Amino acid sequence: MSETLLNRSDDTGGDERVYDPLDPVVKHEPYPFYAKLRRDDPVTWLPSLQAFGVARYEDVDTLLKNGKLYSSSMFWPALLGEYDPVPEVPPMISMDPPGHVHLRKLANKAFVPSKIKILVDRTYEVANELIDDIIAKHGVEGEFDFATDFCALYPVTVIAQVLGVPTARRAEFKVWVDNILAAANRAAYGPERLAEIQDSSDKVRAFFEDLYDERAADPQDDLISQFIVAEIDGEKMSRIEVIQMSILLLIGGVETTTNLLGTTLVELKRHPEVYARVRANPELIPALIEEVLRYNPPVQIIFRHTMEDTELGGVKIPKGSTVMPLLASANRDESKFADPEVFDIDRKIAFPLMSFGQGPHFCLGNYLSRMEARSALETVFQRFELLEPVSDEVEWLDSYFARGPHHLKVRFRARG
Numbered sequence: 424m425s426e427t428l429l430n431r432s433d434d435t436g437g438d439e440r441v442y443d444p445l446d447p448v449v450k451h452e453p454y455p456f457y458a459k460l461r462r463d464d465p466v467t468w469l470p471s472l473q474a475f476g477v478a479r480y481e482d483v484d485t486l487l488k489n490g491k492l493y494s495s496s497m498f499w500p501a502l503l504g505e506y507d508p509v510p511e512v513p514p515m516i517s518m519d520p521p522g523h524v525h526l527r528k529l530a531n532k533a534f535v536p537s538k539i540k541i542l543v544d545r546t547y548e549v550a551n552e553l554i555d556d557i558i559a560k561h562g563v564e565g566e567f568d569f570a571t572d573f574c575a576l577y578p579v580t581v582i583a584q585v586l587g588v589p590t591a592r593r594a595e596f597k598v599w600v601d602n603i604l605a606a607a608n609r610a611a612y613g614p615e616r617l618a619e620i621q622d623s624s625d626k627v628r629a630f631f632e633d634l635y636d637e638r639a640a641d642p643q644d645d646l647i648s649q650f651i652v653a654e655i656d657g658e659k660m661s662r663i664e665v666i667q668m669s670i671l672l673l674i675g676g677v678e679t680t681t682n683l684l685g686t687t688l689v690e691l692k693r694h695p696e697v698y699a700r701v702r703a704n705p706e707l708i709p710a711l712i713e714e715v716l717r718y719n720p721p722v723q724i725i726f727r728h729t730m731e732d733t734e735l736g737g738v739k740i741p742k743g744s745t746v747m748p749l750l751a752s753a754n755r756d757e758s759k760f761a762d763p764e765v766f767d768i769d770r771k772i773a774f775p776l777m778s779f780g781q782g783p784h785f786c787l788g789n790y791l792s793r794m795e796a797r798s799a800l801e802t803v804f805q806r807f808e809l810l811e812p813v814s815d816e817v818e819w820l821d822s823y824f825a826r827g828p829h830h831l832k833v834r835f836r837a838r839g
């Protein structure tokens with residue numbers, strides 16, 4: 424490990440900035456740093472996070488598909504630390520076989536394409552209701568914050584419905600999820616911010632404890648009720664496991680799709696010719712979504728933990744190390760994607776994107792989020808004849824893990 428450190432400081436001498444995920448300059452625009460890592464230092468030691476960052480597609484793919492060597496067990500502890508709302512049991516994203524396989528089988532049942540299709544009409548309704556609210560509040564033209572007034576409320580409303588959570592609580596949910604995910608940056612925060620994170624962690628847990636007890640007494644047609652009664656290989660999930668699974672789905676289903684929608688509008692502002700084409704041809708929306716997922720994905724980085732001493736990309740990695748596959752870097756690997764730094768909705772993608780991971784933990788919600796994004800964008804373009812960020816400057820979330828605009832003030836005009 425020390426050898427790697429020495430090599431790195433040799434490579435990055437002078438006043439040139441090195442890749443540090445916690446550096447605000449890196450968080451604002453990580454892509455030039457990823458490109459440099461892919462070229463010069465593809466498996467690199469990151470002192471601020473005490474972890475190895477992995478930048479090239481092949482290495483990311485290899486490690487994600489080898490769950491035995493690169494365990495997921497430290498994912499949640501690495502991400503949330505002591506702010507995990509349910510520390511008693513790991514969520515499935517932070518489990519290895521055989522426990523992971525059991526839970527995944529159960530959760531898959533609720534997320535197969537046939538189940539998601541049932542939700543399509545509801546997603547258009549949710550999008551239309553949110554736009555009605557925006558028009559009621561701001562009139563038929565003017566300005567509003569697309570990130571907070573639309574993107575942040577839309578996926579949380581959809582996932583709340585799937586889980587069986589009252590829609591009225593959705594704004595609180597969004598705050599809880601944002602705060603809990605902010606725990607990834609806990610090393611950089613002072614006591615006040617950490618107290619907010621703890622408060623949200625306590626509240627989300629208390630909420631799902633109450634909901635579990637209500638549904639156990641009186642099951643409804645929702646996912647929590649299904650989890651309570653479902654059996655996996657003759658065994659039921661415990662109360663605490665159902666609560667952890669529900670919180671995982673809430674966290675997984677909220678911030679990610681929210682950020683995908685916000686970033687899509689940012690990229691459309693940056694590429695007006697694409698915006699004009701997509702508005703004239705809404706059938707291009709799925710291709711637009713795929714390119715945003717590749718080019719500027721909502722989840723930049725995930726976490727693994729080595730179970731043995733190993734070597735990756737020529738670098739020795741000791742047993743017990745934290746390894747961070749840089750998904751967003753892999754998506755711009757020049758050996759897999761032609762002209763990777765170019766935003767091109769017509770590109771033919773020959774290799775799977777890394778945006779939803781790979782291997783056994785491949786995102787459970789990938790189909791749902793793509794469907795949600797499509798319904799939302801179709802509705803937004805249909806209802807607003809003008810929808811444009813007012814500034815070229817983007818205030819990105821303060822996170823190296825999640826990427827999306829924190830605020831996105833837009834100029835709008837609704838169709839009459």
Ligand code: HEM
Nearest residue numbers: 515516675676679680683721778779780784786787788792
């Ligand atoms: C654009 C939207 C989304 C992105 C970019 C995204 C990204 C990811 C990634 C990268 C992983 C892999 C984690 C790993 O390998 O350790 C993952 C897993 C997961 N995602 Fe998503 N996600 C999105 C939407 C959703 C939605 C809508 C849901 C649920 C409603 C969801 C639920 C999950 C769950 C439960 C896992 C863990 C699966 C497992 O451990 O087997 N995601 N997601």
